[in-house]
Structures are given as C-alpha cells and as structure tokens.
Amino acid sequence: TGEVSDTIDVGSGPTGVAFTPDGTKAYVVNEGDGTVSVIDVASDEVIGDPIDVGEEPYGVAITPDGTKAYVTNNDDYTVSVIDVASDEVIGDPIDVGEEPYGVAITPDGTKAYVANNDVSTVSVIDVATGEVSTIEVGSYPTGVAITPDGTKAYVANQGDSTVSVIDVATGEVSTISVGNGPFGVAITSCAPVPPVPPAPPAVSGTVSPDGRTVTVSGSGYAPASTVTVSIASTPLTLGTATVASNGTFSKSFTVPCTVESGSHTITATAGSESASAAVTLGACAVEPAAAVLSFTG
Numbered sequence: 001t002g003e004v005s006d007t008i009d010v011g012s013g014p015t016g017v018a019f020t021p022d023g024t025k026a027y028v029v030n031e032g033d034g035t036v037s038v039i040d041v042a043s044d045e046v047i048g049d050p051i052d053v054g055e056e057p058y059g060v061a062i063t064p065d066g067t068k069a070y071v072t073n074n075d076d077y078t079v080s081v082i083d084v085a086s087d088e089v090i091g092d093p094i095d096v097g098e099e100p101y102g103v104a105i106t107p108d109g110t111k112a113y114v115a116n117n118d119v120s121t122v123s124v125i126d127v128a129t130g131e132v133s134t135i136e137v138g139s140y141p142t143g144v145a146i147t148p149d150g151t152k153a154y155v156a157n158q159g160d161s162t163v164s165v166i167d168v169a170t171g172e173v174s175t176i177s178v179g180n181g182p183f184g185v186a187i188t189s190c191a192p193v194p195p196v197p198p199a200p201p202a203v204s205g206t207v208s209p210d211g212r213t214v215t216v217s218g219s220g221y222a223p224a225s226t227v228t229v230s231i232a233s234t235p236l237t238l239g240t241a242t243v244a245s246n247g248t249f250s251k252s253f254t255v256p257c258t259v260e261s262g263s264h265t266i267t268a269t270a271g272s273e274s275a276s277a278a279v280t281l282g283a284c285a286v287e288p289a290a291a292v293l294s295f296t297g
Contacts, residue, residue: 005044006044008039008044008045008046009046010028010030010037010039010046010050011028011030011032011033011035011036011037011050012030012031012032012033013030013031013032013033014028014029014030014031014037015029015030015031015057015058015059016028016029016057016058016059016060017029017060018060018061018062018069019041019062020062020066020084021062021064021065021066022066023041024040024041024042025038025039025040025041025047025084026038026039026041027039027060027062027069027071027082028060029053029057029058029059029060029071030050030057031056031057031058031074033050034052034053034054034055034056034057034073035050035051035052035053035057036050036051036053036057036060036069036071036082037050037051038051038087047087048087051082051087051088051089052089053071053073053080053082053089054071054073054075054076054078054079054080054093055073055074055075055076056073056074056075056076057071057072057073057074057080058072058073058074058100058101058102059071059072059100059101059102059103059114060072060103061103061104061105061112062084062105063105063109063127064105064107064108064109065109066084067083067084067085068081068082068083068084068090068127069081069082069084070082070103070105070112070125071103072096072100072101072102072103072114073093073100074099074100074101074117075099076093077095077096077097077098077099077100077116078093078094078095078096078100079093079094079096079100079103079112079114079123079125080093080094081094091130094125094130094132095132096114096116096123096125096132097114097116097118097119097121097122097123097134098116098117098118098119099116099117099118099119100114100115100116100117100123101115101116101117101141101142101143102114102115102141102142102143102144102155102156102184103115103144104144104145104146104153105127105146106146106150106168107146107148107149107150108150109127110126110127110128111124111125111126111127111168112124112125112127113125113144113146113153113155113166114144115137115141115142115143115144115155115156116141117140117141117142117158118140120136120137120138120139120140120141120157120159121134121135121136121137121141122134122135122137122141122144122153122155122164122166124171133171135166135171135173136173137155137157137164137166137173138155138157138159138160138162138163138164138175139157139158139159139160139162140157140158140159140160141155141156141157141158141164142156142157142158142182142183142184143155143156143182143183143184143185144156144185145185145186145187146168146187147187148187148189150168151167151168151169152165152166152167152168153165153166153168154166154185154187155185156178156182156183156184156185157182158181158182158183161177161178161179161180161181161182162175162176162177162178162182163175163176163178163182163185164176198220198247199219199220200220200275201218201219201220201221201268201270201273201274201275202218202219202220202275203216203217203218203219203266203267203268203275203276203277204216204217204218204277205217205266205277205278205279206279207279207280207281207282208252210282210285211261211280211281211282211283212254212255212257212281212282212284213252213253213254213255214238214252214253214255214266214279214281215250215251215252215253216229216238216241216249216250216251216252216253216266216268216277217248217249217250218241218243218248218249218250218268218275219247219248220247220273220275221243221247221248221249221268221270221273222243222247222270222271222273223243223244223245223246223247224242224243224245225242225243225270225271225273226240226241226242226243226270227240227241227242227243227249227268227269227270228240228268228269228270229241229251229253229266229267229268230266230267230269231255231259231264231265231266231267232264232265232266232267232276233264233265234259234264236256236258236259238253238255238266239251239253241268243270249268255281257284259281260281261281261282261283261284262280262281263278263279263280264278264279264280264281265277265278265279266278266279
C-alpha cells in the first residue's frame with residue numbers, strides 16, 4: 001500500500017540497519033549516542049536497553065549464520081562485535097583504518113570487509129581470529145558489498161567517482177569509473193537456477209543371433225519402479241524388470257514362436273512412464289520331423 005505502518009523510537013542519529021537472517025531482529029546503529037538499538041521485528045518494539053559500542057557508529061552487518069553483528073565505529077577507528085544471542089558486545093574492539101563506514105560479510109561468514117573513508121583502504125577482518133589485513137582502494141571509500149557467490153567485494157569510492165572491485169581470493173583490485181560521488185553499493189541476488197527437467201524415458205532392444213531373444217534396456221524411469229515389457233503389435237506381455245537407483249534397467253526376454261518374425265514394437269511401461277523401440281524378430285527354428293520306421297513283411 002505504501003503506507004507507513006509504524007514509527008519506532010531508537011537512539012540518536014540512526015545511520016544504518018541490518019536484519020538477522022531469520023528476520024526476527026533488526027540492529028539499528030545510532031551514530032549520535034554511540035549505541036545500537038535492537039528491534040523485535042514481530043512486535044516492532046525495541047528489545048532491552050541500547051547496546052553501547054564505539055564512538056559514532058555508522059555501519060552494521062550480520063554474519064550469515066546470524067550469530068554476530070559487526071558495527072563500524074567511525075570516530076575511534078574500530079569495529080565492535082555484538083553477540084546476537086545475548087545482545088552484548090564480545091571481546092575488545094577490532095582496530096581498523098581511519099573513519100570506517102560501510103561493512104559487509106562474505107556469504108561463507110569468514111571475512112568482514114570494512115571501508116575506511118579517511119585513508120582510502122579496506123580492512124579485511126578474519127572473523128575466526130579477529131586478525132586484520134589492509135587493501136588499498138579508491139579515494140574516500142564509503143559503501144561495500146559482497147557478491148552472492150563470495151568471489152568479489154565492490155567498494156564505492158566517493159572521492160574519485162569510482163568503484164573498486166576486490167578479488168576476495170587474491171586481494172587484487174580493479175577499478176570501474178561511475179557517476180559523481182558514489183556513496184553506497186548493493187548487488188542483486190543470484191537468480192535461482194531452474195532445475196534441469198529429467199530426461200524422458202528411453203528404451204532400446206537388441207535381438208540375439210537366433211532372432212528370438214530380445215534384450216530390452218531403458219533409462220529415465222523412476223528408481224525402484226517395475227517396468228512391464230510387452231510387444232505392442234501383438235499385444236503380448238514378455239515380463240517385468242525392476243529399475244535401478246539410477247533410473248535404468250536391462251533384461252532379456254524370450255519371444256514365443258506364436259509371435260511372427262519381422263518388425264515389432266517393444267514397449268516398456270512403468271506407471272505413466274513409457275517408451276518404445278522397434279526390433280526385428282527372426283523366424284523360429286523348425287523342429288526336425290521324427291523319423292518314421294516302416295516294416296515290410
């Protein structure tokens with residue numbers, strides 16, 4: 001509808017917000033009073049007291065497993081880590097570059113990328129150890145986002161109207177020129193890959209040299225289903241076969257002499273799945289006539 005459904009009072013000067021992956025909590029960074037407010041999404045009410053973090057917090061990101069919130073503290077050049085379960089700051093603040101703004105976490109939850117506005121760098125935090133490495137980017141970086149596949153980090157550089165693209169695996173940087181004064185960046189989610197439809201059932205028939213034994217092989221059937229094999233042109237059921245776990249079967253059948261030689265259609269059916277193949281049968285061998293003994297007297 002576009003209507004505002006509610007207004008929630010938080011701390012002074014809120015600048016950023018992030019949701020836990022399960023959608024139950026929203027973490028709001030309050031730059032004016034150095035706190036983070038936690039909102040219960042179901043009730044739209046603030047949970048407990050504001051969480052004290054560093055000076056002038058600006059950006060916030062939640063780890064993909066929903067256990068931690070990373071908050072950039074612009075005025076004291078640190079990142080605070082909040083335990084989502086207890087809503088308490090854990091450990092000492094992590095030192096990063098001057099004036100950290102945006103923060104983003106890789107999809108596998110192993111690294112946090114922090115844009116340091118005043119020194120034109122990105123700090124990369126090892127989430128497991130808290131160790132920090134530094135990558136040089138464009139002038140006055142502000143926003144940062146990670147691709148859904150976790151291979152690249154995009155950094156908006158406000159000072160020189162560029163976006164730095166960081167290879168997450170190698171740390172190498174390439175640069176893209178954009179409009180004047182870019183501040184934020186967001187990346188679309190990967191479109192779901194449509195499932196590959198299963199191959200339709202297929203069947204083939206191989207006739208033995210004597211022309212009366214047919215080996216019927218099939219694929220694309222439901223595993224563990226029972227296939228009924230018949231000669232459609234007669235019609236005559238030759239027998240059944242059980243489909244293996246990979247959707248295939250193969251079985252030999254002897255065709256009785258009541259079925260004439262020549263071209264026939266073999267059909268393999270399991271429920272609604274059916275496929276056919278053409279085979280050519282040979283003539284039945286003629287039994288030699290019994291010897292007749294005659295006696296003369």
